[in-house]
Amino acid sequence: MDLLQLLILLVIAGICGAVAELIVGFSPPGLQVMLVSIIVGVIGAFIGGWIAGTFGLPPITEIRVGNIRLNLLYTILGSTLLLVILQALRSGRQWFSIKR
Structure with a gap:
């Protein structure tokens, strides 16, 4: 992988x-x-790729840069999952608490 391919992936x-x-x-x-x-x-790309591989999901929106394949849908889903988890951790107990 050369520098241009790395920049495109980033x-x-x-x-x-x-x-x-x-x-x-x-x-x-x-x-x-x-x-x-x-x-x-x-x-998110790592998380989405891991989830897709674990559940055997087919590639839907795949982009190929050099010899690396990146699935856009699973990257967005993995990134969204990461941000939801980070917001839950940042909010602390307030996010998980039951209001009485």
Whole structure:
């Protein structure tokens, strides 16, 4: 994999992370927006790929960059799941508490 392919994958991961942030309503503060989106997208790609492989889901929206395949739908789903879990952990017990 050369530098151009890596940059293309990071841009795609950043877009998928930004879509997941829009779905969840997560907005990082300040100038960190793009960096956080890329990190969320990369981690979401691993989570989504693992879930798809575990359940034997077929590739639906697959993009190939060099010899690496990236499934956009599973990347967005993995990123969304990651952000939901992070928001639940950040909110602490308030998110899981039962109101009386």
